[in-house]
Structure formats: structure tokens, C-alpha cells
Amino acid sequence: MHRYVPMSLLRLFSPLVTPLVNAAPKSRLERAANVWDLREAAKLRTHRMCFDYLDGGADDEIALARSRSAYSDYHLHYHVLAGNSPETLDLRTKIFNRDVSLPFFMCPTAGHRMWHTEGELASASVAAEKNMLFSLSSLATTSIADVAKHHPASLPKCFQLYLFKDRGLNRDLLAAAREAGYDAVALTADLTWFGNRERDKRNGFSVPPDYSVKQIVEAIKRPAWTWDYLTNPTYTYANIANDLPAEAMSYYINRQFAPDFTWQEAEWIASEWGGQLALKGVVRADDAVKALDHGFSTIWISNHGGRQLETAPPPISVLQEIRDAVGDDVEVIMDGGVMRGTDIAKALALGANSVGIGKAYLYGLAAGGSRGVRRAVDMLDDELRRAMGLLGCRTTKELRERGRELVRHK
Template structure:
């Protein structure tokens, strides 16, 4: 017999009128921590202090032993930045570029991620508002907890809609139509989620959406009053872009019934014809797959390993990026995500062949730490760090960084010596 949840009992309806009085009190410590944060690592700690342990670990974890989760971050530290001096730059620098053919003010953006309202009741709305604030791309997951029309109202700028490999072609057609009607500029098909990764922190925590109200989870909820008040004083969330009648606690069953491991290149080609617009294949780490994706009709290669949450010991995305660029040539758009924690990471990715960079965990830490304010701060931290890195490198624009990039980035060898990164330069040589 299922134990009724607070939402089943209508507790949120009784508590909602009290939010203006109680929320500022319970959120005060979290807001103070958020305002004191100076980098993404600080935001991670802010998120850990505010969010339910089960929720934070879901956000923070990787697959199996989390080897690639660590490697993905460490790979950036193996790349040195060999800067020019006396470049004569005059601030402010130009961080603008194009993504999916759309003008944006920043060469990075918040990746589409599922279930944002489990971290903070503002959910995807906070990330969309932050994207609008910074003038950059916004990515919405098909497992988002905020509807496409609501996102369109908050973020009128460039948007990409992420789609999974569902079995039901009717469902695919339905969400594609919603995305088109909602003014989304591009589609991103996630192809590295045909099986669910082994995320052992979730297993140890007994992770469920929403919490299953075990004694352990109740105790952990008491220890995180800001998150708990936020959760129980707002409406229960659903996955608004697949089926509003699918409650959050039925998500796992729905996904397991709909994800299609048999989805293949022919299905992808059909999908490209249905969408008939700019589209990315998200989850590419091999040059041969990238070449085939171009042939199928994808305009953009999205180099990603699903945040190190799927196949353990898959490659760090920054390590395979140059080979993807070499495979598809200079004119195919490339997006990279994975392991990004600093603006210097973004600069390295742009220098080594990416046209833009997606960030997942950094903005979700901000969201879990403080809603819209937290996401705006996360993106601003990365913006300031990227601006500083470009200035110190001696490049004044994103285009200049991409053009000169191969000469600026060198890989450490044996801990002391360095060599050029194997990436074709302007004349086709390293």
C-alpha cells in the first residue's frame, strides 16, 4: 500500500500562502552562502548544503566508480595555455558568437537537463531566465518539468530542444511539433542514453522522484529545511513536455517503457526529415560516427558523454574533440560538454575546435543553491573567468581564439615537458 505523500494530502495548498513569510527565513542561510561563492566549486558546496542528499548526489554523481567523472575534469588540467604578451587588447572583449546560426552574447550555455524542479521549485524557468539575462542559448530537456510555452514566454531568445530516442514515433512527432510551435530554433537528439547508466550513489541513497518518505529520507529532509520547505510548499511537478498526466514518481517506468535501444541511423534520418531544421546529434565521441551523422543530415556534432553518467571509462570529451573536428572539417558546427568547471575550460574547448560549450553541473549547482539568482551567478562566474582567460591569452574575440587556438594550447607530457596538441592549424599542419 502506497503511503500518501504531502502532495497527495494537499499539504502544499495549505502551506503555499505562507511562502512569503516563511521562505525568506528558511532560505536566508542558503542565500548568504550563495552570495559569498566565488567559483563553481563554491556553488557546488552551496548546493550540497541546501539540497536533500539524495537530490544532490543525483546531480553530482557519475557512473559506476566515477572514474570518467574525475578524468573529464582532470583532462582540462593536462592542457596548458601558452599565451601571447603585449597583444594591445582594449576591454571589453567580444564574447559573442553564433550557435545553431543564432547570434548569442556568450559562447557557452546551460545544457538541457531533466527534472530541474527537483533541485529548486523555479526549475527550468530559472535557467531560461538566466539565459535571457546573459543573452545566450537555452536548452530544454524533453524530460523538463516546465512546459514549452512557459519557457518561450521567459526566454524569447535562441533555444534548443533536447529529445530522447523514444519508441513511439507518434510521441516523437508530438514533441517535435510542440518545439516548433514554441519557437525552438534547433533540435538535439540524445543518442548515448539507450540504456540507463549505473549510478551507484542513487542506488545507495534509494533515490526516487519524489522522495519515498523512508525514515532515512525524512531525516535527511529535516537536515535540509530550505529544500524541504521549497518542495512541500509548492505544487508537485510533472514532466510537462511528454505527458502532463505522468507524475514524477512514474518517470522511471515511463522512461523504461519508451527508451528504444533499437533506435538506429535509419530512425535518425527519419527524425531529421520530421524536424527539417538545424539539429545536433548529442553524444558523439568517435570520428566515424561524426562523419556518418553529417551524412544523415545533422548540422551539428555535440561531443558529449552524458556528463560521465552512462558508460564508465568513456573518453573525456575534451580529449576526443580535436579528432571530431578533423573528421568533419572546419565548416560543421561542434558543441562540446563534459567536465567544464572553469572559464579556462571553455577557452580550451573553443581553442581546440568547439564552436560553443554546454555546461550542465555548474548551472545546476547554482539552481540547487538558489534558483534564478544561483543560475545567473553560475553563468556570470564562467563569463568573467572566460573573459579573463581570453585577455591573458591575448585574444580579443571568440573567432580569434578559435583561429589561434591550436598554437595556444599544448598538452603536458611526463609532467614536465610539453608538445603541441595534435590539431590542424590554419595551414593544415600542427
């Protein structure tokens, strides 16, 4: 990747300049009261093109907005005088048959180093610190093996696989995940066609940024992000072809997705992996039942963050129907639109075994690396504990068992 200033010269001044350019982002992190504040901090630190890639959705962003607003359609009918205290609360649960301390986790998302040089290692380290599940994208900018070093075998890990045309690539990725001790694979089935993400078109999105006048002006406006970018090695899609820069990979990857993928190919992946396998991107009860018949052990309800099919249903709105269709013994994961601990509480109460967060922790990453990710997790943890305390539930198991008594559609 060609740069205007030699890397050696930039690194010479890095100890002097870095504290100055990071002072404002650090202050914003400290003032943040919730995930929405982290979003604002991320917007102020991150190149507009990269922030909009994170923040946006498909078409008119109706699915994105509804995924968030749908939680407000459910009321929390709490009990009083339940005798709860912080010491009585226990948020432990199991995800993919592994014990974790929190019933929510960081969803697999591509290109973390686009937002902060710490990238996936920031998120993986926080997940290890909090005894959480960590899930890694096929299109991560950190390798499967490197993440495993920061998120040890004693903690559960999930690898997310896209539907690639090249069976050899699929096989190699599964083998790498197996060798690195990943517990489960999530097959993403809702990205066989790319969503129409119009913010990216308006911004002239490229990975990494090109040197157009518009991109340079936006880079000048965001000195902390720009300094971060200029003083660190060019990132790659580390699990696909780590010898090529990300911009050279984009054409290759676009050609690799398989729009004609069927249940038979999914069944081949289930056979090839041979372990716990989630189907990610489910919004229909009949597809959930069919997945169980084709080798999947976990149903992952998701509309891809509102970034694929416009006006797709909010995941929370189909959760009960899918839970009823697959029964109580099947693991059900849900993600989509989570910005508050009460969102997590509602999803658990309506039938999810665990809840994925995506944009929420990425806002933290973009705002301040590992410190920002930790802030996002701590905020949601605190809000979830408060919700459970007020609901009169001491454990996540109790919240799920009594959920339909406590959460009602308005």
C-alpha cells in the same frame, strides 16, 4: 501527491517561514567565489538524494572525474603585451546560426524542479537576460511552451530529444518544439541504455522523494529544500504527460527508451524535423562523419556527464580529432566537465564553436534558484574574459583561429 501537512496551511505560513529558511542559502551564494563553491552551497541546501543525482556519475565515477581533470592536461601558452583591455573583448558568436552574446550555454538536463521550485524557468530567464542559447530537455519539469514565454523567439532555443520507442511521441515533441519557435533539435544518442549510477541505488533515489525514514531524516537536514518542496505543487515531466506526477511517470519513461535505435531511425527524425539537427553524445570521429551523412548538421561531443559508459573518453580529449574529421565548416559543440572559464577557452581553442555547461549551472540552481544560475554564468563569463585577455585574444573567432598555437597538450 499526498503530504503530511495540508498545502493551504503551509502556504498560510509561507511568507513568515520562507525568508528564514532561505537566509543561509542566500548567504552562501553571496560568499561563493567559483563554481566549486556553488557546488558546496548546493550540497548544503539540497536533499542528499537529489544532490547525488546531480553530482554523481556511472560506476566508479572515473569518466566523471576524468572529464573534469582532462582540461589540466592542456597548457595555455599565452602571449604577453597583447594590449588587451576589458573594453576590447568581444565574446559574441553564433550557435545554430543565431547570434548570441556568449560562446557557452546551458545544456539540456532533466528535472530542474527536483533542485529548486523555479526549475527550468530560472535557467531560461537567465539565458534570456544574458542573450544566451537555452536548451530544454524532453524530461523537463516545465513545458516547451512555458519556457518559450520566458525565452522569447528573438533568442535561440534548442530542444533535446531522447530516443523514444513511440514514433508518435517523437513526432508530437518535435511538433511542439516547432510551434514554440525552437531553432534546433539535439538528438541524444548515448542514453539508449541507462548508466549504472550507484549513488542513486545507495540513496534509494525516487522522484519525488518517498516517505522512508531515511528520506525524511535527509529532508529534515535540508530545511530550505524541504520547505521549497512542501509549499509548491508536485512537479511533473511536463512535456511527456503533464497530468501524471513524476513518480508515476518513471516506469513509463524507462519503458519508452529504445536501446535498439539505429541510424535509420535517426535519419527518420532528421526528416521529420526538417531543420537544424545536432547528434548529441558523439565521442568518435567516424560516428561524427556518419552523422553528417544521415541528416545531422551539428556534431555535439559529449559523454553524458560521465553518467553513462564508465571510462568513456573525456570530451575535450577527442575534440581535435573530430574537428579534423568533419572539417572547419561543420558546427561542433562540446560539453563535459566544464567548471572553469579556462575550460571553455580551451574547448573553443581546440575546435568547438560553442561549449555546453551542465553541472556548473545546476549547482547554482540547486544553491539558489535563478540567483544561483546567474552567479554560475557570471563566474564563468568573468573567468573566460580573463583567460582571453591574458591569452591576447580579443574575440572568440580569434581564439578559435589561433587556438592550436595557444593551447597545447602537455
